[in-house]
Amino acid sequence: MVLNKIGKGIGKAGSKISGFQPKLIEWKDATPSDIVWRYPEEVIPWGSVVIVKEWERAVFYRDGKVYGVLGPGRHVLDTQNVPFLQGLVEGVYGESIFRATVIYVNINRIQGKFGGRSQTIELIPVTFHGVYYYRVADPALFVNKVVGPDSRFTREELDEYIRSYFLTKLMAFISESNIKDLYMKASEASKRASMVLRKAFEEIGLMLEDVQFEGIDVPPEYRERMFWLTQGTTAAYLVQQETARKFAEAIEKTQAGGAAIGAGVVAIPWALQPPPPQAQQPTTAGVAAAGAVAPQQAYVARCPYCGQSPIPSGAKFCPYCGKQVKWCSSGHIAPAEANFCPICGSKLG
Known part of the structure; x- marks a missing residue:
C-alpha cells in the first residue's frame, strides 16, 4: 500500500518533470463490423484514463x-487501481511509466459470409454459400492466438483470417457428410455444422453462434449421380456403372477396328454389374423331391451402356440413357455395334 502511494507520487512528479501528461484512451468511431482497434502509442503515462464501453474489452498486450x-x-491507470500494470512499469520521473499495446476488442455479434467448393463423402462436388455469426468470447485468448502473433489489427486482415479458418473447418465437415443430408436437409446441415465447428472456434477465443447455408448446388454433370444416391443406390455401385459406361464409350470409339474387339470386350459392362442374387440352398424336403428341377433365374435385360434395367424386350433405344441397342434371336440385349451376343454367342444381324 505504501509502495503504491510512493509509486503514484513519483509517477505524478515524474510526469510534471518530463512533460508527459496523462492521456485519455478511448475507441472512437467504431463500427459494428470492426473487430479490434489498437491504441497507436505504446508509451502510456501514469494516471492515464482508459474508457471501455459495454460492448468492448481493453486488452494490455506486450512481448507476446x-x-x-x-x-x-x-x-485510471496506476498499480493500485489496476494491479496487473505492475508487470508493465518501466521507469520513473516520466520515463515511459507503462509500456504496452492496448487492444480494444468488440464482443458484439458479428456476421461473416462464406462460399466455396468441396466434395461430399460420395465424392460429389458441391458449391455452397451462406452466412455465419460469431462473437469474441475470450478476448485474451483471441488476442494471443489471432491478433498478436502476426499483428492483425485491421478489419480486412481479421475478416480474411476468420473466414479462411471457418472455411477450412466447414470443408472438412462437408467431406464427411452425404449429399442427401446436405442437399435435401440444408437447415439440419446448418445446425450440425454449427455444433461441429463450435469447438474449433472456442480454441481461438470465439463463440460460433450460428451457421446458415443459403445455397448448396451440384454441377450439372453430377446431378444424375446425386439423383440415384438419394434414391438409395450405393456410391460403389454408381462408380461401377460409370466404369461400365466408359468401357462402352471406348468400344464406340474403336468401332473402326472391326470385330477384332470380340464379344469378350463387349461383355465387360455385364462383368461389372453386380451378380444376380444366389438361389437359396435346397431344403431337406427339396432334396427329397427326386427329379425336381430348380427353376432358372429370369433374364433381366440391362442396358449395356448405363446398366439400368429393365429394358423392354425389342426396344431399339435405352429409355434411360438413349443409346441404341439390339437383340439376339434368344431375346438377349446387346450393344448396337456388337456382332455377336455376349450372353449366348449367337450372331447378330
Missing part, C-alpha cells in the same frame, strides 16, 4: 503475452 483485460468502465 496478455497482462490483463479491462471491462466496461472508466479506469
Whole structure:
C-alpha cells in the first residue's frame, strides 16, 4: 500500500518533470463490423484514463503475452487501481511509466459470409454459400492466438483470417457428410455444422453462434449421380456403372477396328454389374423331391451402356440413357455395334 502511494507520487512528479501528461484512451468511431482497434502509442503515462464501453474489452498486450483485460468502465491507470500494470512499469520521473499495446476488442455479434467448393463423402462436388455469426468470447485468448502473433489489427486482415479458418473447418465437415443430408436437409446441415465447428472456434477465443447455408448446388454433370444416391443406390455401385459406361464409350470409339474387339470386350459392362442374387440352398424336403428341377433365374435385360434395367424386350433405344441397342434371336440385349451376343454367342444381324 505504501509502495503504491510512493509509486503514484513519483509517477505524478515524474510526469510534471518530463512533460508527459496523462492521456485519455478511448475507441472512437467504431463500427459494428470492426473487430479490434489498437491504441497507436505504446508509451502510456501514469494516471492515464482508459474508457471501455459495454460492448468492448481493453486488452494490455506486450512481448507476446496478455497482462490483463479491462471491462466496461472508466479506469485510471496506476498499480493500485489496476494491479496487473505492475508487470508493465518501466521507469520513473516520466520515463515511459507503462509500456504496452492496448487492444480494444468488440464482443458484439458479428456476421461473416462464406462460399466455396468441396466434395461430399460420395465424392460429389458441391458449391455452397451462406452466412455465419460469431462473437469474441475470450478476448485474451483471441488476442494471443489471432491478433498478436502476426499483428492483425485491421478489419480486412481479421475478416480474411476468420473466414479462411471457418472455411477450412466447414470443408472438412462437408467431406464427411452425404449429399442427401446436405442437399435435401440444408437447415439440419446448418445446425450440425454449427455444433461441429463450435469447438474449433472456442480454441481461438470465439463463440460460433450460428451457421446458415443459403445455397448448396451440384454441377450439372453430377446431378444424375446425386439423383440415384438419394434414391438409395450405393456410391460403389454408381462408380461401377460409370466404369461400365466408359468401357462402352471406348468400344464406340474403336468401332473402326472391326470385330477384332470380340464379344469378350463387349461383355465387360455385364462383368461389372453386380451378380444376380444366389438361389437359396435346397431344403431337406427339396432334396427329397427326386427329379425336381430348380427353376432358372429370369433374364433381366440391362442396358449395356448405363446398366439400368429393365429394358423392354425389342426396344431399339435405352429409355434411360438413349443409346441404341439390339437383340439376339434368344431375346438377349446387346450393344448396337456388337456382332455377336455376349450372353449366348449367337450372331447378330
